Structures are given as structure tokens and as C-alpha cells.
Amino acid sequence: MKILQLIDTLHPGGAERMAVNYANALYDKGHDSHLICTREEGSFKALLNPGVSYLLLNKKSVFDIQSLLKLRKYISLNNIEVVHAHGSSWFYAILCKIIRKDFKVIWHDHYGNSEYLEKRPTQYLKCFSQFFDGIISVNKRLEKWAMDNLRCENITFINNFIYPNEREKNKIHIDNEAFNIVCLANLRIQKDHLTLMKACDIISKKHSIVLHIIGKDFRDEYSKMIKREFKKRSYLVYHGEVKDSFSFLENMNLGVLSSRSEGLPLTLLEYGLAGLSVVCTDVGECRRIVGNNGILIPPGDVRAMREAILKFIKDPSLYCIETKYLKEKIRNHYSYEAVLPIYERFCEKLC
Structure with a gap:
């Protein structure tokens, strides 16, 4: 055709x-x-x-x-x-x-x-x-x-x-002594970066973390506001937009999506294919993608976000089997x- x-x-x-x-x-x-x-x-x-x-x-x-x-x-x-x-x-x-x-x-x-x-x-x-x-x-x-x-x-x-494009390796500095969290989400209001940051504010007081945010800056009011919030946090690194995020993901410990609304987010498919553990909000098709192979939380719930991330920090091997199953599920259905x-x-x- x-x-x-x-x-x-x-x-x-x-x-x-x-x-x-x-x-x-x-x-x-x-x-x-x-x-x-x-x-x-x-x-x-x-x-x-x-x-x-x-x-x-x-x-x-x-x-x-x-x-x-x-x-x-x-x-x-x-x-x-x-x-x-x-x-x-x-x-x-x-x-x-x-x-x-x-x-x-x-x-x-x-x-x-x-x-x-x-x-x-x-x-x-x-x-x-x-x-x-x-x-x-x-x-x-x-x-x-x-x-x-x-x-x-x-x-x-x-x-x-997911389509396996040729991957362009992005040169990034990873703090191997810290717990590296990635959020792949453009700077849109429905992506609700604030809930994730508020949860990480509390976690960072007792644990060494780096929050990596990847996403396009649309130079609108939300983008300007959220970038001001980024600058207030020493544990946060904003990378902007990238052509292929896989070289970031394969170096992370946890993939997070804190959206208030979604369709069928490619971000979760990319997390799973990269072998990442996942924390995401229960919106759109997220539950159908993740199922029991990650942690689903209500949107806008700072406490639930904090507790979910802490589970992985305290025991990174806790969801190794679930991560394997998520990767297989994505290959079979996505x-x-x-x-x-x-x-x-x-x-x-x-x-």
C-alpha cells in the first residue's frame, strides 16, 4: 500500500x-x-x-x-x-x-x-x-x-x-552513588511535574537522589513556572528535549510518570523496553500497560508518590521479576x- x-x-x-x-x-x-x-x-x-x-x-x-x-x-x-x-x-x-x-x-x-x-x-x-x-x-x-x-x-x-530506531548516544553524567530517577515528559501542565518534585523534596532530605527530567520546553506560562521550580532543587537535572532517550533510560534506576491525564503514553513503553522499574499514575492506559509490573498511584498524590519511590530506593531488587515481565509484555503487545x-x-x- x-x-x-x-x-x-x-x-x-x-x-x-x-x-x-x-x-x-x-x-x-x-x-x-x-x-x-x-x-x-x-x-x-x-x-x-x-x-x-x-x-x-x-x-x-x-x-x-x-x-x-x-x-x-x-x-x-x-x-x-x-x-x-x-x-x-x-x-x-x-x-x-x-x-x-x-x-x-x-x-x-x-x-x-x-x-x-x-x-x-x-x-x-x-x-x-x-x-x-x-x-x-x-x-x-x-x-x-x-x-x-x-x-x-x-x-x-x-x-x-515502540520502533527500534538507531540510537544516538547522549553524553550524560550519571552519579553512580545516587539513586537516579527519570521523568520523560514534555513541559505540559497535565504532566504534573510538581507532584513528583514535592515527593522528591521529602525523599532528598534522607536519601541521595538525582531526578532527571527530559522534555520539550514550550516557552509558555507553565514551562516558565516549572523551570523556575527546577532551579530551586539541587538534586534535579533538566536535560531539555532529546532525539532518542534510550541512552538516558538505560542508565537510570527508576522511571516515573506523574501525569494527571494520559492517552497511551509511549514513555511507559520506553521505560519498560529499557528494563526500568516503573512508578506511574493510574490514568489513561497506564494500568493496562503496567498491570502488576510496577506501582500505580492516584494522580496528584504526593504521599503515594513518595512511598512508591522509597520502596525502590530501600530495596532496588524488589521488583526485578516484575520489570522482566513488563519488558516481555511490551515486546509481545506494544x-x-x-x-x-x-x-x-x-x-x-x-x-
Whole structure:
């Protein structure tokens, strides 16, 4: 099949990573694989397989006619059968479909605030959803929401997956005498870094820890506030955004996610694949991923976060077996070998 991934940017993020993962995995499986970035590039562009056809539209506004015509021309010249639009890029895919109707549009819903769907702005999405040929949701809650609210017959839930990119080793200093905790989460308010820091404030008074935070700075009010909080803590190191986090993860003792809301977080898949023990909040698909192979806590609960982290500090070997099982579970259910055949069947059904 000739399949095009459509994404607004290639800055580090879950939707962006999945667009790249799908493009690379489809190419590996022998498909004619394409990726178009509508607005601007980012560091994830370096993770694209050279065999994936790539184009930047450089869209300047919501209704940029020149870039829309460029997208239509690309679809025509390459005989694209499926446009797989990730996140907010669905609007451009639909505009192009209205002009030219000889391809299928799949919308991939990566909405991270799935705990607060009642607040989701949906006016335009509901109206234009009649043009979707298929919808992929990243968790069961989003799948049900789409079935209840959108005008599309073909709606399914498909797991996110990890794709083994070539890893670019990042040079980092690790304090081997300390207990190294990593939080891989962009500086977004729903990631709730404050709960994690408040828990670590208490722990750091009696234990030697280093909290490593990896994530994109969006230069908004939350990012500015949280970076001020970072500077107040000597035990905390902020690394910013990285292209491939694996070289960080493989040197850590514990992976933590303190989000108030999630879809299906790739962060947990990366923690598990790196062989890390995990502490995370019980939101989105976290329970289904982690199960009994880690510690799940309520969101916003500083005490529960502190106690969970302390269990690993006091006895690092406590969850070795669970870590092994988590890694096996991710390979069996969240690898591209496990997920891509499900996706291929979904596309074939639409075509």
C-alpha cells in the first residue's frame, strides 16, 4: 500500500513519535511509505528512515492555499491510497479530501487529556468527521468517545508501539552513588511535574537522589513556572528535549510518570523496553500497560508518590521479576511486529 503519515511538526511528542514509527515500520514491511510535516520540522526528523519519502509543507496559516495545493499534488503524483493524519493535522487532510476524493483518510486520535473529555473542543471535529474513512484511538476511552460523538463508522483502538530506531548516544553524567530517577515528559501542565518534585523534596532530605527530567520546553506560562521550580532543587537535572532517550533510560534506576491525564503514553513503553522499574499514575492506559509490573498511584498524590519511590530506593531488587515481565509484555503487545499487522488489516478493510 501507499500510505502517507501527516503530522503538524516533528518536535518531540507522542503523536510525532508515532507518525515517525508508523512511517519507518511500514517502510520496513515493504510498503510505499511517506511522511509530510505541515508546519515545521523538529529533532524527530533525524529518526526517519532514509527510505521514507518526506516533504515539509511549511504551512503559514490555517488556510494556506499554496501548501494545501502542494499536499494535493503530492498525493496525486505518488498515488497515495491512505492519508494517516495524526492529531490536529486532520483538518488539512479533510480539506484535501474535499478537493480530491480518491484516497482514504484515517484520523489518529492522540488526545492526552482523555480524563477530561467533557472539556474537549469538538465543534469542528464533529462536523468534519463525516469525511473520515477510519479513526484510530490510542485508548478505549477515546474509542468510546469517538463512537458516541463522531460521524464515522470505522472506529478502532490500536496500541501505540515502540520502533527500534538507531540510537544516538547522549553524553550524560550519571552519579553512580545516587539513586537516579527519570521523568520523560514534555513541559505540559497535565504532566504534573510538581507532584513528583514535592515527593522528591521529602525523599532528598534522607536519601541521595538525582531526578532527571527530559522534555520539550514550550516557552509558555507553565514551562516558565516549572523551570523556575527546577532551579530551586539541587538534586534535579533538566536535560531539555532529546532525539532518542534510550541512552538516558538505560542508565537510570527508576522511571516515573506523574501525569494527571494520559492517552497511551509511549514513555511507559520506553521505560519498560529499557528494563526500568516503573512508578506511574493510574490514568489513561497506564494500568493496562503496567498491570502488576510496577506501582500505580492516584494522580496528584504526593504521599503515594513518595512511598512508591522509597520502596525502590530501600530495596532496588524488589521488583526485578516484575520489570522482566513488563519488558516481555511490551515486546509481545506494544512492538511494531505485534501492532502493525492489526493496522495493515484496518487499512485494507478501508481500501
